[in-house]
Each structure stands twice: as C-alpha cells, then as structure tokens.
Amino acid sequence: MRCPFCSHEDTAVKDSRPTEDNAAIRRRRQCPNCGARFTTFERVQLRELTVVKNNGQREPFDRDKLMRSMTLALQKRPVEPERIDQMVSGIVRRLESLGETDISSRQIGEIVMETLARIDTVAYVRFASVYMNFQAVGDFDKFMSQLRPGPGATES
Ligand SMILES: [Zn+2]
Numbered sequence: 001m002r003c004p005f006c007s008h009e010d011t012a013v014k015d016s017r018p019t020e021d022n023a024a025i026r027r028r029r030q031c032p033n034c035g036a037r038f039t040t041f042e043r044v045q046l047r048e049l050t051v052v053k054n055n056g057q058r059e060p061f062d063r064d065k066l067m068r069s070m071t072l073a074l075q076k077r078p079v080e081p082e083r084i085d086q087m088v089s090g091i092v093r094r095l096e097s098l099g100e101t102d103i104s105s106r107q108i109g110e111i112v113m114e115t116l117a118r119i120d121t122v123a124y125v126r127f128a129s130v131y132m133n134f135q136a137v138g139d140f141d142k143f144m145s146q147l148r149p150g151p152g153a154t155e156s
Pocket of ligand 1: 003004005006007008031032033034035036
C-alpha cells in the first residue's frame with residue numbers, strides 16, 4: 001500500500017490483528033522511505049456506493065480514500081487511528097442510511113466536516129480549507145465566522 005505521507009509505492013506491515021469488535025483487521029504499517037507509521041483496516045463492504053462529483057463524474061465510493069483524507073486532516077493531532085477508523089465507519093453508516101446508492105461529493109464533504117468539527121477544530125479547519133478550495137481570504141474569514149456556535153447551539 002502506498003504511503004499517505006510521501007507517496008512511496010510500498011509500505012511494510014509491522015503488526016496485524018483483529019479490532020476489538022472483530023469487525024475488521026487492523027494493520028500497523030511503516031514506510032521504509034520516510035519512516036511514517038500508519039494503520040489500515042480491512043473490512044467487509046456491504047453496499048456499493050457511487051460518488052457523484054460536482055462536475056457530474058461518477059466513481060465508486062472508496063472508504064480508504066476517505067480514511068486517507070481524514071488521517072491527513074488529523075495528522076499530528078491527538079486522535080488515535082482506531083478513533084479515526086470509528087469516525088470513518090460512522091460516516092459510511094450515515095451515507096448508507098441515506099438510502100441512495102448515488103451520493104454527491106458535497107454530501108460526503110459536509111458529513112466529514114460535521115464529524116471533524118465535533119472531534120478536532122484544527123483538523124476540521126484543515127479539511128474544510130481544502131474541501132472548500134478557498135480562493136480569497138475574505139471567504140475564509142466568512143467561513144471562520146460561521147464556525148462560532150450561534151445562540152441555542154448545543155454541545156454534543
Ligand atoms: Zn512515506
């Protein structure tokens with residue numbers, strides 16, 4: 001598997017064991033090129049989801065891709081890989097529960113941002129700034145002002 005940090009083509013499996021709930025196999029990997037360590041999970045996929053991009057292109061939903069972008073957003077943040085995996089599973093369950101096999105990339109982005117916003121503000125801003133592809137500082141300021149909880153917002 002390709003290294004998510006330096007894109008080196010191959011990484012070594014250091015450890016492999018089932019997760020606590022036995023729903024997946026957890027593998028610790030290390031990149032021989034940059035030394036980065038990361039975790040992958042192997043699991044059953046029950047339903048095929050299709051992502052419809054903004055330009056109308058369609059591609060199969062890729063859980064690993066979602067995992068990679070969340071791992072990158074959460075790089076060097078105090079969040080365990082296993083917690084990230086649970087977050088990804090939660091997102092996939094939400095996508096599946098929409099009842100549609102076609103899902104827009106925008107829907108996914110919004111659910112990811114919602115999830116990250118609850119877990120880690122830094123990761124949220126990292127992800128959101130990439131996702132929303134901010135061109136102007138003005139847009140970013142406007143966006144940040146929307147981050148502040150409004151009246152009646154509840155902690156969850
Ligand atoms: Zn690497």
